[in-house]
Amino acid sequence: MQKDPDIQLELGTPLSERMRRGDLFSEHCPSREVLKHVTSRWGVLxxxxxxxxxxRFSDLRRKVSGVSEKMLAQTLQCLEYDGFVLRQSYPVVPPHVEYSLTPLGMEVAKKVEDLADWIExxxxxxxxxxxxxxxxNEV
Amino acid sequence: MQKDPDIQLELGTPLSERMRRGDLFSEHCPSREVLKHVTSRWGVLxxxxxxxxxxRFSDLRRKVSGVSEKMLAQTLQCLEYDGFVLRQSYPVVPPHVEYSLTPLGMEVAKKVEDLADWIExxxxxxxxxxxxxxxxNEV
DNA sequence: ATTTAAGCTTACCTTTTTGTGTGTACTTAC
DNA sequence: GTAAGTACACACAAAAAGGTAAGCTTAAAT
Incomplete structure (x- = not known):
């Protein structure tokens, strides 16, 4: 009988460890948010x-075909927020913005690429x- | 000038190769569907x-906390359809159904686990x- | 003079995804 | 006698994701 039924105690792992890494299996685990950004439809690509x-923004837009400007901007912001993407803007006209991976971003991106490559x-x-x-199943 | 503007020709790779593996960067690539199943909110977990x-079904429901019965069933069906999950049902009362990974499923699952572990x-x-x-950004 | 391009933002609307609650058929435990 | 567990399906509703079109600024190209 627990106050919050969402909190699952996995007895195999010490509490400190679970707090440090998070536990994807338990609801409301903050890592799930990051996972969502990374595995999102456009995040992967x-x-x-x-x-x-x-x-550059438009390069990405052309390369990742099917993505709208709105979604591209939004997804890039999520990835920047998580520290995976570096955004460098040069205040000129017309605007010039460069996107690249941070060292942290390279690591996730490689994992994601691994998965994508396997599927392909x-x-x-x-x-x-x-x-x-x-x-x-006679469908 | 192409009939279908969605079809992108990447000149670096031969056509046969692109057909065989699919190209995730081009819209309507069928691999994107599989990727969606695998990277879906519940698919990963x-x-x-x-x-x-x-x-068993209920074991999964308890382990993957937060998932509804509907979503669990739906996601399992997708993964079964793609050949990643094996479903064995024993026609008894109450119903008894066992879910496990196929060899193919083990491979993707490992890639997915790699990613999940990295994030955690x-x-x-x-x-x-x-x-x-x-x-x-003074948010 | 108008169009084009850059990299977005915003409002509005549609589509997709996800959740909720109900039912089922039968058994075991209380 | 009633509740709980099993593995779903189905209908309906809410929430989230995504698309579309417009606007902004300024300079270069047509």
Whole structure:
């Protein structure tokens, strides 16, 4: 009987450790927010794109095809806030802004790229599995 | 001048290669769907949870705290469809269903866990960055 | 003289995602 | 006799994400 049923105590790990790293399995874990930014629809693509080096806003917009200006700006702000992206603006006309990865950002971006690459590389296998599923479940 | 402006031709990579792996940067790339399933709010947590071995529906519901039954069922179906999760149901009363990772699922799950672990482990650094951002931008 | 471009912001609207509550069929525990 | 657990499905509602179009500033290109 707990006051807040959301707080899960995992007895295997000491409390201090859980506070320091957060525990993604427990609700309201602050790490979930960061995870959301990183794994968001456009977050993934932007991070991977920036692994290729510095990009201007419009470069990113063209590279990550399908993203709207609004979403690009918003996602970049999240990633900047988390310390993954560095934004350098030069106050000239027309505006000139450069986006790049911070050292911290490089690390996450590599993890994200790993995942993305795996999916791209194994896409044929996945499609096979999907076909089999459809056959079996007569969809 | 193209009929479908969404189709981006990246001249660095041969066409056959792009068709086989898909290109996440181009809109409507089918891999984006799979990526969405895997990086979805609950997809990440479910995959990581299943790395710990077979789970029943309710076990997962308790472990991945915050997930609703509806979302759990839906996400599991997506992951099953993609060939990442194996569902074995025993027609007894009350119902008994076991979920586990396929070999393919283990591979993605590891990539996802890598990412999740990195975020959990570096969360203090991220928080520091967030604090600095707030100071500088007087939020 | 008008268009184009840069990098956004804002308001408004649509689509997608997620949550809630209910029902089901049956058994075991209280 | 009633409640709880099991693994969902379904209908409805709320919330979040995303798209669209306009505006801003100033200079260069047409």
């Amino acid at each position: 932007i991070l991977v794109a920036l692994l290729g080096g510095m990009h 590389g194994n896409f044929p296998k996945i499609m096979d599995a999907q076909e089999k599923f459809k056959e079996i | 479910i995959l990581v949870a299943l790395l710990g071995g077979m789970h 482990g570096n969360f203090p650094k991220i928080m520091d960055a967030q604090e600095k951002f707030k100071e500088i």
